[in-house]
Amino acid sequence: MTGRVRAGVLLACAVVVLLTAWYAGSRVPQSAPAPAPGSVFLGPEPGEEVSAYLARLPAELPAPGTVALALVQFEAALPVPDAMAAVGAATPVTAVLRVPVPRVQTALRFEPLETGAPAPAALATAREHARREAEAAAQRLSGRPADVAAVEARALADPAAPCVLALVVRADRAGLDAVAVAQAVRAVHAAPAGVTARELALAPLLPEQVRRADPPPDDGVVAPS
Numbered sequence: 001m002t003g004r005v006r007a008g009v010l011l012a013c014a015v016v017v018l019l020t021a022w023y024a025g026s027r028v029p030q031s032a033p034a035p036a037p038g039s040v041f042l043g044p045e046p047g048e049e050v051s052a053y054l055a056r057l058p059a060e061l062p063a064p065g066t067v068a069l070a071l072v073q074f075e076a077a078l079p080v081p082d083a084m085a086a087v088g089a090a091t092p093v094t095a096v097l098r099v100p101v102p103r104v105q106t107a108l109r110f111e112p113l114e115t116g117a118p119a120p121a122a123l124a125t126a127r128e129h130a131r132r133e134a135e136a137a138a139q140r141l142s143g144r145p146a147d148v149a150a151v152e153a154r155a156l157a158d159p160a161a162p163c164v165l166a167l168v169v170r171a172d173r174a175g176l177d178a179v180a181v182a183q184a185v186r187a188v189h190a191a192p193a194g195v196t197a198r199e200l201a202l203a204p205l206l207p208e209q210v211r212r213a214d215p216p217p218d219d220g221v222v223a224p225s
Contacts, residue, residue, distance in 0.1 A: 008039070036199070042071040042168075042189045043203030044213035045176040045193045047204060050205065052107030053137040053213065054187055061190045064173045069093060069197060070190040072179055073166045083164035086184040090169035091175070093117050093197050095126045096204055098165040099134075106152055108165070109133060127163060131156035147222045166204035168197060 044053040062068040067160055072087055077100050084092075097109040111126035113119070137149035155161045171179065180188040187205060208216045 012137050038201040040191050040195050040199045042202045048213045050211055056186055058190050061176055062173050062193050066148045066193045067172045068190050068193045069168055069170055070188050071166055071168055071177050072185055073187040074184050075186045076207045077162040077165045079160050079162050084120055086182045087167055087169050090171035090179055092167045092169050094168035095123055095164055096166035097163045099152040099163055103217045104222055105216055105218040127156055
C-alpha cells in the first residue's frame with residue numbers, strides 16, 4: 001500500500017470515528033436545567049383568605065408513602081424545644097424565625113439548618129445566627145428600624161425565646177399527617193415531591209393573620225435600646 005493510499009485510509013477512518021462520536025453524543029439526552037431558586041411558593045398568596053388557604057392544603061399533601069418537603073406553620077412562635085416536639089419524627093430542613101412584638105412588623109429570618117447535626121443543636125445555631133444578623137442590623141440602621149432590630153437581637157439571645165414561627169420539614173405522607181394534628185400546628189403546606197429546599201419561596205402565615213394574609217399593623221410602641 002502506497003503512502004498516499006495509507007494516508008487516505010487513515011483519514012477516512014478518522015472521519016468515521018468523529019462522525020460516530022458526534023452521533024453518539026447527539027443521542028445522549030441533555031440534562032434538564034435545575035429549577036430556579038424560589039420557584040415553588042409555600043404559604044398563602046398575598047391577600048388570600050386564610051380559611052380558603054387552609055382548606056386547599058390537604059389536597060396538596062403527597063401520595064401515601066411519598067416523601068416531600070412541607071412548610072409547618074405554628075399557631076404562634078415557639079421556643080426551640082416546643083417547635084421540635086411539634087414536628088415529631090419529621091426532619092427539619094429550614095427554620096423561619098420571628099420575634100413577636102405586639103403590633104410591630106418584625107423580620108422573618110430564614111435559616112437553613114446544618115445537615116448532619118442533631119436537630120435541636122442545628123436550630124440553636126440558627127437562632128444564634130439570626131441574633132447576629134439582628135444585632136448587625138441594629139448597628140447599621142437608625143430610628144425605629146434600629147430599635148426593632150435591637151429588640152429582636154435581645155430576644156434571640158435567650159435560648160428559651162419563642163421565636164420559631166415555622167419549619168420546613170422532610171417527611172412522608174404519614175409523617176406530615178401526624179404533624180398536621182399536633183396542637184401547636186396551624187397549617188402544613190407540602191411542596192410537590194422532588195422539590196428541593198433551594199427551590200422554595202416561603203411566606204408563612206403570621207399569628208395575627210386571622211382573616212386575610214395582609215400585612216400586619218406596624219403602629220406598636222418599640223422600646224429603644
